[in-house]
Amino acid sequence: MQSTPSEVLTALSTLRDYIRWAASRFTQAQLNFGHGTITALDEAAALVLHTVYQPYDLAEAYLDTVLTLDERQRVIDITDKRIKTRVPAAYLTHEAIFAGLSFYVDERVLVPRSPIAELIEQRFSPWVEEGQVQGILDLGTGSGCIAIACAYAFPGAFVDAIDLSEDAIAVAEKNIKNHHLEDAITLYQSDVFEELPETHYDIIVSNPPYVCREEWEQLPAEFRAEPDIGFKGGESGLDIVIRILADADNYLTENGILIVEVGSSAETLQNTFPDVPFYWLDFERGGDGVFLLTAGQVNLYHQSFLAALS
Numbered sequence: 519m520q521s522t523p524s525e526v527l528t529a530l531s532t533l534r535d536y537i538r539w540a541a542s543r544f545t546q547a548q549l550n551f552g553h554g555t556i557t558a559l560d561e562a563a564a565l566v567l568h569t570v571y572q573p574y575d576l577a578e579a580y581l582d583t584v585l586t587l588d589e590r591q592r593v594i595d596i597t598d599k600r601i602k603t604r605v606p607a608a609y610l611t612h613e614a615i616f617a618g619l620s621f622y623v624d625e626r627v628l629v630p631r632s633p634i635a636e637l638i639e640q641r642f643s644p645w646v647e648e649g650q651v652q653g654i655l656d657l658g659t660g661s662g663c664i665a666i667a668c669a670y671a672f673p674g675a676f677v678d679a680i681d682l683s684e685d686a687i688a689v690a691e692k693n694i695k696n697h698h699l700e701d702a703i704t705l706y707q708s709d710v711f712e713e714l715p716e717t718h719y720d721i722i723v724s725n726p727p728y729v730c731r732e733e734w735e736q737l738p739a740e741f742r743a744e745p746d747i748g749f750k751g752g753e754s755g756l757d758i759v760i761r762i763l764a765d766a767d768n769y770l771t772e773n774g775i776l777i778v779e780v781g782s783s784a785e786t787l788q789n790t791f792p793d794v795p796f797y798w799l800d801f802e803r804g805g806d807g808v809f810l811l812t813a814g815q816v817n818l819y820h821q822s823f824l825a826a827l828s
Contacts, residue, residue, distance in 0.1 A: 527590050533570070534581040536590065537562045540597045550738040553606035553629040554614055556804075561607055565600060568611045569593050604739035617667035621693050626685035628748040630663040632725045632779055633805025638667045645775050645810060646720060651675045653717065655769065657710065657724035657762060658682075660748060662690030662703070664723055669702040677703045680714060683747055710758065711765045718771045724762055725779040728807075730755035733782060755783035756790060763816070763823040770813040781807040790826065794819050 530539055540562035555561040567574055570589045585593070596610055608614040608629040614621050616630035617638050623629055641648045651672050656665035659679035669677045681687055687707050694703050706713050729737070729749040741749070751757050759780055766776050777799075780787050784807040788796060796809040816823075 526594055527587060530590070531584045532582050533566065533572075533576075533585060536585065536593045537566045537581070540566055540593065543597055543601060547601045549601065549604070550740045552631070553608055553740065554616075554631050555607070561600075562597075565596060565607045565611065566593050568613060569596050574615060603743075605743040606740050609743065614661070614663070616663040617670075619663070619667060619670070619697070621661050621663050621666070622689065622696060623661050624689065625743065626683070626745060627661040627689045628744050630661055632664070633799075633801040633803065633808060634664060634723060634725060634777065634779060635667065636801050636803055636805075637723075637777065637799070637808075638664070638671050641671050642721060642775070642777075646773075648672070649674075650773075651720045653719040653771070654678070654721045654723070655714075655717075655719040656680070657722060658726045658748075658758075659690050659705070660686050660725075662693040662705075664725065665690070665703050666693060666697050666699055668721070668723070669697075669699050673702070675720075678706065678714070678717065678719070679703055680706045680708045680710070682707065682709050683745070685745070686748075710761050711769060714769070717769065718774070719769055720771050720774045721777070722762075722766055722770060722774065723777045726758040726762060727751040728755045728759055728780045728783045730783060730786070751783065754786055754790075756780070756787055759783070759787060760790075760823060760826050764820070764827050767813075767816050767820045770816060772813060774813040776811045776813070776816055777808065779808045783807070784809070791819065791822060794822065 530536055541559040544558040551561050555564055569592050606629050608623050609625055612622055614623045614630045617635040621630055652675050654668045654675055654677045656679040659665050659681045665677050665679035687705055690705055708714055727749055728751045731753050734749055799808045
């Protein structure tokens with residue numbers, strides 16, 4: 519039998535107690551994860567620590583500190599809300615961590631979680647020379663997390679960020695302001711490249727919609743709580759990806775690179791263009807389905823990409 523809130527309040531006292539308790543509740547409720555956390559324990563830790571205004575990297579010794587009755591009640595309430603609503607924890611806390619940076623998020627944008635964060639932290643080494651990067655384009659910026667992380671990683675470069683969603687643009691603007699990067703990042707509301715001025719970039723990076731129709735219909739509640747515009751990539755999942763491939767040639771510098779996350783549609787993409795030497799990147803912290811092409815390769819296979827649009 520599940521304990522009542524009053525029983526939990528009296529039986530549990532420390533941060534460690536409540537993280538363990540919340541993890542057990544999440545497991546019992548068969549929640550789904552994958553929005554910055556991959557296990558019930560990780561999600562419980564993130565949610566509980568945020569609720570009591572503690573950092574995610576809190577020293578373990580502090581886990582044995584005793585919570586006040588008010589703190590305990592707030593943890594119980596947000597744990598119950600996570601279970602009842604089946605929305606990602608980041609929507610309850612309005613915070614997500616990406617590339618070591620904090621971002622405001624809500625239901626207007628996907629929760630930041632792309633493995634591309636690892637590439638940004640490495641400044642896209644060895645694919646570009648850090649000091650030679652002058653322009654970066656984040657295509658499908660959502661919350662603005664990739665663009666903002668790139669602006670920190672390459673303070674001497676200009677960063678442009680595109681999104682079709684007016685709602686996403688509003689969230690990205692909020693995050694750019696929060697990080698005081700208004701002078702470093704320019705936002706465009708655009709359908710892929712359509713409204714973008716004629717500009718060439720050393721790095722074009724994108725985490726576009728890439729989920730095929732069949733996969734979308736099978737996603738669990740937590741993912742379906744996110745805006746579907748960030749997921750749906752058409753019947754095959756590649757509608758937007760192919761448009762990016764077909765037009766990127768006009769926006770890359772001679773030595774530029776194109777990096778695109780296609781996730782579960784990686785095999786479909788490779789089968790669609792069997793002759794294209796997509797370089798599939800590896801990540802130490804996990805994640806896959808991210809390819810890299812050089813500007814020369816994008817140019818070489820330009821006609822193949824154009825043909826796939828028709």
